[in-house]
Amino acid sequence: MTAYISVTNLNQALETDSYQGSIVPIGGELPCQFQVPTGKLLDIILTLSPQTKTFTANRKKQVRQSLWQRFYNRTRPGFYMRASESLHIGYLGQPEGHGTQHHWRIFCDEPLQPRIEALLRGTAPAVVDPQPDVDPQPTKQASGNYNFEWGGLYLRSGPEVEIAKALNETGTLFFANSRGRCGLSHAPISNSQLSGRIEVDFLLIADGHCLVLEVDGQHHNDEQHTVRDYARDRALLKAGGISTIRFTAQDCLKRPKEVVSEALAILGAMKSVTNRPSQEAAKAF
Structure with missing residues (x-):
């Protein structure tokens, strides 16, 4: 598998926060986009990371918990992470309202798009118990004619x-x-x-x-x-x-x-x- 992302190198990933003044394009910096809940995001990260192939079940559980805590601490408007050259992650919010699941935008390049689509449709193995199927939402333009996000606002x-x-x-x-x-x-x-x-x-x-x-x-x-x-x-x-x-x-x-x-x-x-x-x-x- 191509090393699209490394769980051991996420600490070095470049992060920005539009709440502090930067502007994040809704479409991200890569051409394809998906929207997923936190659990599915963790599935994708762990599956795309080649290191997890050698992990024991207990080690996978520990890494997943660590990732969950890391992303939970970044559930804020405008958060954007460049996890690798091929995959970026942005915080979307809680589309179903306060107290519901946090969702994220996954941005990727075109070679990686089919791989993520397969993971979301459940046709590729995950490293943890499978989550409910989520329809992928790839897009090269933001819906609603919005072009920017600033401070959690769509503009x-x-x-x-x-x-x-x-x-x-x-x-x-x-x-x-x-x-x-x-x-x-x-x-x-x-x-x-x-x-x-x-x-x-x-x-x-x-x-x-x-x-x-x-x-x-x-x-x-x-x-x-x-x-x-x-x-x-x-x-x-x-x-x-x-x-x-x-x-x-x-x-x-x-x-x-x-x-x-x-x-x-x-x-x-x-x-x-x-x-x-x-x-x-x-x-x-």
């Missing part, structure tokens, strides 16, 4: 990355590329232009107030896209009283801190306007 463009970093520096609570659904009753125009599912680039929250910040690239100049944007803005305002502000992608890329400063100033002004009637009523009382 589509460089301007979005810069805005996320600038928002993070302010300590503001925000959500990136969040999806939801909205009822469209009594909105005949918007109802004909939206499917009910809406998505915003950034949702900013402070002191009980919300504001949507949109990063408008060139595709927003398309008439059909503009129509949907306007309809979505109206739906958010009608359903939740949530206003939307828009900045060009160029401003977000080149002046992200100024964009965020202006957005937070608007959010602060919204709070001031909302509180004014109650303050006036208190004075009158």
